[in-house]
Amino acid sequence: MPAPQRKLHLTNSAGRDATVLFGSLKAPRTHRMGLPGAEVEFRRYLATTDNGRHETLAAAHGEDYGKALIEGDPEVDVEQVGRRIGSTAQVFLAADGSVLHAAPKWVEIITDPDGEERERRDPEDKEGNVNDELPVRWTGRKINKLDAVRRFVFTRSIQLTHLDGLTYDYLYGIAKELADADSLMMMGGGPKGKDPLVFQTNGTPWRGFLEGRIDEARYQLFLHLSNMELKRPPEPKAEEDSK
Numbered sequence: 360m361p362a363p364q365r366k367l368h369l370t371n372s373a374g375r376d377a378t379v380l381f382g383s384l385k386a387p388r389t390h391r392m393g394l395p396g397a398e399v400e401f402r403r404y405l406a407t408t409d410n411g412r413h414e415t416l417a418a419a420h421g422e423d424y425g426k427a428l429i430e431g432d433p434e435v436d437v438e439q440v441g442r443r444i445g446s447t448a449q450v451f452l453a454a455d456g457s458v459l460h461a462a463p464k465w466v467e468i469i470t471d472p473d474g475e476e477r478e479r480r481d482p483e484d485k486e487g488n489v490n491d492e493l494p495v496r497w498t499g500r501k502i503n504k505l506d507a508v509r510r511f512v513f514t515r516s517i518q519l520t521h522l523d524g525l526t527y528d529y530l531y532g533i534a535k536e537l538a539d540a541d542s543l544m545m546m547g548g549g550p551k552g553k554d555p556l557v558f559q560t561n562g563t564p565w566r567g568f569l570e571g572r573i574d575e576a577r578y579q580l581f582l583h584l585s586n587m588e589l590k591r592p593p594e595p596k597a598e599e600d601s602k
Contacts, residue, residue, distance in 0.1 A: 365380065365381055365382070366378050366379070366380060366381075366490070366491035367379055367380070367381045367489060367490070367491065367495060367519065368490065368491050368492060368493060368494040368495065369494060369495050369519070369533075370494050370495070370496050370497045371497055371529065371532065371533050372497055372499070372533075372536060374497075375529075376494050377525075377526050377529045377530075378491050378522070378526075379519050379520065379521060379522060379526050379529075379530060380519070380520045380521070380522060381517045381518065381519050381520070381582070382517060382518060382520070383515070383516075383517050383518075384516050384517065384518055384581075402443055402444075403443070403444040404441055404442065404443055404444060405439055405440055405441065405442045405443075405444055406440065407434060407435075407436075407440060408436045408439050408440065409456070410433070410434065410436055411434035411435070411436070411440075412456070414456065416428075416433065416434060419433065420433065451463055465481075465482050466479050466480070466481070466482070467479070467480050467481065467482040467483075484560055484561055485557065485560065485561055485562075486557075486560055487557045487558050487559045487560055487562055488548040488549060488554060488556065488557050489548065489556050489557065489558045493548065493549075495546050495547070495548060495556060495567065495582075496546065496547050496548070496549075496551070496552030497544060497546065497552070497569075498544070498545045498546060498547050498552045498553075499544075500544070500545040501540060501542040501543070501544055501545075502542060502543050502544075502545060502568070503541065503542055503543075504541060504542060504543060504570070507543050507568060509589065510588060510589055511566065511568070511585040511587065511588055511589065512585055512586075512587040512588075512589065513568070513583045513584065513585050514584065514585065514586065514587070515565070515583075515584040516581050516582065516583045516584065517581070517582050517584070518579065518580065518581055518582075519580040519581070519582060520580075530578060530580050531573070531576075531578045533569070533571055533580060534571030534572060534573050534578040534579065534580045535571065535573050535578070536571065537569060537570060537571030538571045538572055538573050543568040543569060543570050543583070544568065544569040545566065545567065545568055545569075546567035546568070546569050546582065547567065556584070563586055564586065565584040565585065565586055566584070566585045566586065566588075567582050567583070567584060568582070568583045568584075568585065569581070569582055569583075570582075570583060
């Protein structure tokens with residue numbers, strides 16, 4: 360059972376909505392590395408500095424600097440290499456390797472299906488549509504579980520849980536309906552449920568598939584997320600006999 364912390368607004372097949380909790384599922388640990396009573400600890404160490412880059416070595420010793428590496432180890436900074444690395448921060452570098460003290464301007468490049476560039480424009484922030492105000496809508500489009508796993512790649516799943524007795528009845532009813540149908544329900548965002556689900560600003564757009572399981576008075580309700588559909592390639596056209 361996850362520890363849900365965020366809220367989600369959800370509609371059911373009757374068009375009724377409720378606010379519920381959700382949290383990401385984590386796979387259980389099946390094994391651990393180490394010795395009995397001791398676990399392996401991973402640490403990072405500095406492998407090289409700017410003096411060890413190919414461009415720097417080539418400028419100082421020529422393109423064929425293999426002999427220089429053997430004889431003098433110019434790529435090794437004995438004061439820095441081998442030091443343990445703690446917290447790090449991302450920096451931007453210019454084409455010549457110098458550090459940029461201001462973030463570069465981002466440009467959004469629009470391409471067609473063939474990869475040809477069509478347009479360049481300033482990027483626009485896309486707000487998330489999964490929260491406790493905007494509902495995740497029941498589209499009415501059911502898909503058989505076996506068909507779903509053959510058509511879509513599910514890369515993330517979240518579990519929905521109730522807040523109180525009323526939301527328990529609400530979610531249990533959804534889970535039972537889906538379990539009895541042995542199907543997944545496609546869920547969508549936006550006013551009409553036609554938009555993909557976006558959990559945060561500029562986040563990945565997902566297709567949502569709701570799955571329900573019940574065991575007497577207990578239930579599980581999962582929202583499986585996919586951003587990849589598996590499609591059969593088109594059949595090659597038979598070449599006409601040349602006349």
